[in-house]
Amino acid sequence: MKVFKFGGASVKDAESVKNVARILTKYKDDKPLVVISAMGKMTNALEEVARAFYLKQDDVSEKLNFVKDFHSNFLKELFEENHPVFDAVSNLLVEIEWALENEPRPDYPFEYDQIVSVGELLSTTIVSAYLKEIGIDNDWLDARDVVKTDNKHQSAIINWELTTSCIKEKVNTNRLTITQGFIGCTSENFTTTLGREGSDYSAAIFATVLGAKKLVIWKDVIGVLHADPRYFEDAQKVEKLSFQEAIELAFYGASVIHPKTLQPLKRNRIPLQVRSFIDLEQKGTWIAEDEAIVPETSFYILKKNQTLLSISASDLDFIVENHLSAAFLTLAKYNAKVNLVQNSAVSCYFALDVDDLQIDGLVEELSKDFKVKCVRGLDLMTVRHYKNEEVDKILEGKDVLLTQKNKTTIQVLHK
Numbered sequence: 001m002k003v004f005k006f007g008g009a010s011v012k013d014a015e016s017v018k019n020v021a022r023i024l025t026k027y028k029d030d031k032p033l034v035v036i037s038a039m040g041k042m043t044n045a046l047e048e049v050a051r052a053f054y055l056k057q058d059d060v061s062e063k064l065n066f067v068k069d070f071h072s073n074f075l076k077e078l079f080e081e082n083h084p085v086f087d088a089v090s091n092l093l094v095e096i097e098w099a100l101e102n103e104p105r106p107d108y109p110f111e112y113d114q115i116v117s118v119g120e121l122l123s124t125t126i127v128s129a130y131l132k133e134i135g136i137d138n139d140w141l142d143a144r145d146v147v148k149t150d151n152k153h154q155s156a157i158i159n160w161e162l163t164t165s166c167i168k169e170k171v172n173t174n175r176l177t178i179t180q181g182f183i184g185c186t187s188e189n190f191t192t193t194l195g196r197e198g199s200d201y202s203a204a205i206f207a208t209v210l211g212a213k214k215l216v217i218w219k220d221v222i223g224v225l226h227a228d229p230r231y232f233e234d235a236q237k238v239e240k241l242s243f244q245e246a247i248e249l250a251f252y253g254a255s256v257i258h259p260k261t262l263q264p265l266k267r268n269r270i271p272l273q274v275r276s277f278i279d280l281e282q283k284g285t286w287i288a289e290d291e292a293i294v295p296e297t298s299f300y301i302l303k304k305n306q307t308l309l310s311i312s313a314s315d316l317d318f319i320v321e322n323h324l325s326a327a328f329l330t331l332a333k334y335n336a337k338v339n340l341v342q343n344s345a346v347s348c349y350f351a352l353d354v355d356d357l358q359i360d361g362l363v364e365e366l367s368k369d370f371k372v373k374c375v376r377g378l379d380l381m382t383v384r385h386y387k388n389e390e391v392d393k394i395l396e397g398k399d400v401l402l403t404q405k406n407k408t409t410i411q412v413l414h415k
């Protein structure tokens with residue numbers, strides 16, 4: 001069997017859903033398990049709802065109305081009036097309304113997960129109903145019944161043993177199954193999320209447990225390119241990649257694949273195909289064990305909105321192991337993802353992805369033990385298999401704050 005994953009861009013409007021249905025019609029005999037993300041930019045919109053609720057802002061309903069209107073317009077384009085899907089969608093939205101009537105817990109990640117996860121429940125409900133409407137029978141699976149996690153909200157860790165037994169018990173591989181990416185559930189039945197862009201990872205979990213022949217991730221690009229096409233002109237497609245190289249690229253932030261996706265696939269030798277949902281003639285990029293990079297190329301990766309934190313001991317003492325371990329524990333507590341570390345005798349620098357809402361708390365806590373400086377809004381460029389002259393050209397005129405390199409990889413933090 002095969003596992004397919006469709007991201008937000010592939011279900012961003014009614015036409016896109018029809019396109020997904022065309023693809024699933026073409027591959028209907030494969031009876032894939034299909035993992036789908038929230039529609040378009042709905043995760044961002046729901047994040048705004050969660051944030052406004054948590055901060056007790058006045059515009060929570062306005063923000064929720066945006067989400068409601070988006071889905072209701074969507075439905076009107078796909079279904080006749082009085083179709084039962086209207087009720088199913090409105091029930092899901094009412095669940096958010098109920099959650100918003102309570103006082104927010106002083107735990108943003110928890111509140112985030114309860115609200116933001118609804119995006120995937122909405123999208124899969126709509127796609128599953130549309131497929132049935134056009135005669136493609138399918139099972140809608142609530143991923144929370146099978147993807148079991150710990151309670152680390154916003155970046156929950158999979159309980160593989162339980163997840164394996166639940167997926168094996170509940171998925172019928174002889175039928176087309178539609179399920180959600182990104183979401184899971186704790187043993188206390190609270191919804192969790194696996195981290196932004198986590199649907200790729202969900203798809204890898206299903207593929208691994210079900211022993212899929214391959215995982216196909218359908219994208220709005222023709223495959224993995226040698227650079228992010230949003231920031232680099234003339235990004236070229238890569239035909240083949242090894243798991244190891246793809247893991248490196250994802251680790252450094254090539255946002256075309258979620259970093260956690262590749263390890264379970266590699267361990268279980270399940271190849272990954274990244275291909276276009278627009279141009280079905282294109283076979284995309286094939287990622288498997290021991291594939292050389294074809295064609296041989298440098299890869300450019302840009303991570304935006306980085307925060308540079310520098311810490312130094314208040315007494316100007318050397319920064320040593322116990323300082324570093326304390327600092328890392330605090331960073332983990334605030335869900336800060338460390339993308340680069342550089343140490344000098346008296347300071348340590350971290351380039352971080354950290355939620356705006358967490359920065360003040362993080363800086364305050366670190367300031368108890370260290371002198372802390374913080375610069376926000378930076379870019380981190382990583383080049384794999386770099387050539388010095390190419391890197392110099394790209395950095396011309398840029399204000400470089402940190403550089404780190406080894407034989408294969410250079411990272412540059414700049415304004």
Ligand code: ADP
Pocket residue numbers: 006007008009010037197218219220221223224225226227228229230254255256
């Ligand atoms: P999804 O709809 O699955 O969530 P994403 O938007 O997360 O899709 O991922 C696809 C996007 O990733 C592309 O539109 C492209 O802008 C971006 N991207 C970043 N780096 C690369 C790369 N190296 N190759 C291809 N796409 C990339």
Ligand code: ASP
Pocket residue numbers: 007008037038043044119181182195196197198199200
């Ligand atoms: N909808 C979630 C997000 O936008 C998960 C995903 O799309 O992979 O981050």
Ligand code: MG
Pocket residue numbers: 007008197
């Ligand atoms: Mg995405």
